[in-house]
Amino acid sequence: MKPPRPNLSELARHLGVSIATVSNALSGKGRLSPELAKRIRDAADRMGYVPSQAGRALRTGRSGVLGLVLPDIGNPLYPEIAQEIERVATNAGYGVLIANSRDEIAAQDKAIFQLIERGVDGIVIVPRRGTTVPATACPIAIIDTPTTPRNTVSADHFEGGAQVARHLRALGHEKILLIGDDPSSNVQNARINGMRSQLHEAKEIETIWIVEIEAKGGKSCPLGLAAWRARGFSAFACVSDPHALRALTELQSAGIAIPAEATVTGFDNLQWSSFISPPLTTVKMNMPEIATLALDALVEAIQSREASDDTPSPPVTARKAAVPMELVIRRSSGPAPKEQPAAGISQEESKHA
Amino acid sequence: MKPPRPNLSELARHLGVSIATVSNALSGKGRLSPELAKRIRDAADRMGYVPSQAGRALRTGRSGVLGLVLPDIGNPLYPEIAQEIERVATNAGYGVLIANSRDEIAAQDKAIFQLIERGVDGIVIVPRRGTTVPATACPIAIIDTPTTPRNTVSADHFEGGAQVARHLRALGHEKILLIGDDPSSNVQNARINGMRSQLHEAKEIETIWIVEIEAKGGKSCPLGLAAWRARGFSAFACVSDPHALRALTELQSAGIAIPAEATVTGFDNLQWSSFISPPLTTVKMNMPEIATLALDALVEAIQSREASDDTPSPPVTARKAAVPMELVIRRSSGPAPKEQPAAGISQEESKHA
DNA sequence: CTGAAAGCGCTTACAG
DNA sequence: CTGAAAGCGCTTACAG
Incomplete structure (x- = not known):
């Protein structure tokens, strides 16, 4: 009883x-x-x-819970972040409350406020494209890009892009198509800029943005890559693995062999990237490291705020740390083909796509 | 001041x-x-x-927080579950604390205990393959398969499999290869059994499990699908989109055109499945519905527990609800090719894979 | 080395 | 229609 x-x-x-x-x-x-x-x-x-957490929290003023704000939990890029944050937070004795800053405007601010309402001690946030993280009394660690205003830590997307570009140059590619999704993304721009930084001596570099193509052609329309291939572009460097997958299958469907006739690269090393045929050359973030640095900064800010008591001090966690990325070379990238189709044929081939 | x-x-x-x-x-x-x-x-x-949540929680005995235990947050299947649970929970006024039952043994039980320690009012759990969810004083909703012991709600994986199979039969496929990953998965078995249930009159049905192939060939080894194609198998029905992706790219790399020469289908309708070429025929879960039913059952159990006070009553949420799945037909599935290669050639072609 | 007491912020009977 | 008081479970000075 x-x-x-x-x-x-x-x-x-x-x-x-x-x-x-x-x-x-x-x-x-x-x-x-x-x-x-x-x-x-x-x-x-x-x-x-x-x-009882409630009793303890009431007495100590600390909940032992952190918030995690992700732009879109459905995006394949974020599970790994969530996983690592959860791991590191658990090790540090914190629980992790999730919040989804959906596609509504200001949803991110709302998510942050809800988390604060729930009494979190701090928040890790991966900002939505083109949003600003509001200043709050609650310490916030931001994971975006080194150039983001109050960024705490991030992968060195620029240098990651540079690595891809050097790899492509070493393979002899002269005409390279850079494929982005959304030009308003800080991360994607950093990656593209990094690639461009190493391609000044290449013959021809172009960038296309998928949202712009889809704005005309509709969701999941073809990207017209066979036409670019026909114009002599032999390397297709994408800002993320899903886009690389789209490019790779589009080229394969058009009868273009990878990597014999075209090279495709991605970013993020998603789980399936090593399973597909050919396996995808990509760039891997050091998520454990990023999560650790973000949490260290956050915990430090939480503790220093405790010390300085009720002053609404700047809960700043800015570090500008840029964690190196690692190029993972797999079979989807290969030497540039020697021969180039004549201009006349290119228009023909583009019809296949 | x-x-x-x-x-x-x-x-x-x-x-x-x-x-x-x-x-x-x-x-x-x-x-x-x-x-x-x-x-x-x-x-x-x-x-x-x-x-103050702490004050309120201490007084009312309710934290307003739910736990969510996922087998592996890194798995591409779970973000959607997490997203929907978060959405529905937020609407119901609950926060969601995540926990990852990693690959360690008993990590699932540990995760559940940690959640209880943090004072969650209830837990939603997607069980790890082959594990049993322990009985606790805390209400738990289980999302697995209808045949799982204390299952609360799940997609009707069996009927989803049946839909795929009927689609393949309607297209005229006679020799069908079913591709699973791990035979210890309840969900995968339900899908495979559902497919088999409609294929009794087909000429030849075989099932292969990727973990068994990889046990011999190593991680991300080829599945030898071109050899199956050469034996006359024209449809490759996979238990999940990532496996379908693997199959599709392996066939394409071997020069087999999809869907002209082989049909590939998946499960789960992951984000990229509509973007690849050809877009993938797959089966979609009704996640909003599943999340809603799971949460309804959980909230009900929480409230009834409150009513019956301190009796460690059975916090049962079993409903056996099976939410229908929806077949999404895209271009990766097509009519079975008429001609079939001779047996002699098949051995040749298998070398391509 | 151990205990009595205050108080964190809230909600809920209950009294007026 | 409004207020005084108790108490949820804990931790932390402080007294012994």
Whole structure:
């Protein structure tokens, strides 16, 4: 007939000691005799004592919970971030409350406010394209790009792009098409700019944005890559693996062999990128490192805010850290083909796409 | 110099009324004059009052937070679940705490315990393959398959498989290869069994499991699909889109045209499935519906537990609901090719893979 | 080395 | 229609 969840008072009564002593024994704070401490801990285990977060939070003013704001949980890029943040936060003793800044305007601000309402001690946020993170009393760590105003930490997208470009140049590609999705994305621009930074000596570099093509052709319309191939473009460097997948299958469907006749590269090293045929050359973020740095900065900001008490101090976590990315070379990238089709044929071939 | 976050007492003092009245005004519980109520709400807004979750939780015994346990957040299948659970939970006034039952043994139980430690009111869990969800005092909703012991709600994977199979039969396919990943997965087995249920009259049906092939050939080894094609198998029905992607690119790389020479189908309608070439025929879960049903059951269990007080009553949410799936026909599936290669050639062609 | 007491912010009977 | 008071479970000075 015992209640399923004893509290401190019951433990204390059961053991014939005071509440304070039990609390001290379990937290290891107050000095008390090792024997008593052990006796108390054993009893707590035996009786299945689980401390009340609510009581603790009310007393200490800290919830032990962090918020995580992601632009779109459905996006294949974010699960890995979520996973790593969850891992690192759990190790640091924090729980992670998720919030989705959906496609509504200002949803991001709303998500942040809801998290604060729930009493989170801090927030990790991956900002939506083109939004600004509002200043709050609550410490916030931002994961975006090194050039984002209050960015805390991010992958070095620019240098990642540079690595891809150097790889393509080393393979002998002279005419390279850069494929982005949305020009308003900080991350995508950093990657594209990084690629361009190494391609000044190439013969011809063009950038296309998928949202612009889809604005005319409709969702999931062909990108017309066979036409670019016919114009002599032999490398298709995409800002993300899903776009690379789209490019790769579009070229393959048009009868263009990868990598013999065209090279395709992506970004992010998504799970399936190594399983497809040919496996995709891509660039991998060091997510464990990024998550660790973001959380370190956040926890530090939380603690320093505690010290300086009620002053609405700037909960700043800016570090500008840029974590190196790693080029993962797989079979989808190969040497540039020697021969180039004549201009006349190119228009023909574009019809296949 | 005002503190950034006023509490009820400060609001009450500021307005010259009692704490209880402010609480009543904001919660709309106690009856009080509309004018006073409005005055109090306005002041609360103006002063930026945010109620303390900790105080409320301690008093009411409810945290307003739900836990979500996913087998592997990195798996591309789960973001959509997470997104929908988050959406529905937010609508119901709950926050969502995530937990990852990683690849360690018993990590799932640990995740559940940590969530309970954090004081969640209930848990939604998508069980890891082959694990059993422990019985707890905390209400748990399980999303797996209709045949899973305490399953609450799930997609009708069996019927989804049946739909794929009927589609393939209608297209005239006679020799069909079913491609699974892991035979210990409840979901995958349900899908495969559903497909088989409609294929008794087909000429030849075989099932291969990727983990078994990889056990011999190593991670991301070829599946040898060109050899199956050469044996006359014209349809490759996979239990999930990533496997379908693997199959589709492997066939395309071997020079087999999709859908002219082979049909490929997947499951789950992942974001990129409509963007690839050819777009993938797949089966879509009704996630909004599944999330809604799971949450309804969970919230009901939470409330009934509250009513029956301290009895560690069975927090059962079993419903056995099977939400219909929707076949999404795209260009990767087409009529079965008429001619079939001779047996002698098949061995040759298998070398391409 | 241990205990009595205050108080975190809220809600909920209950009294007026 | 409004207020005084108790108490949720914990931690933290402080007193002994």
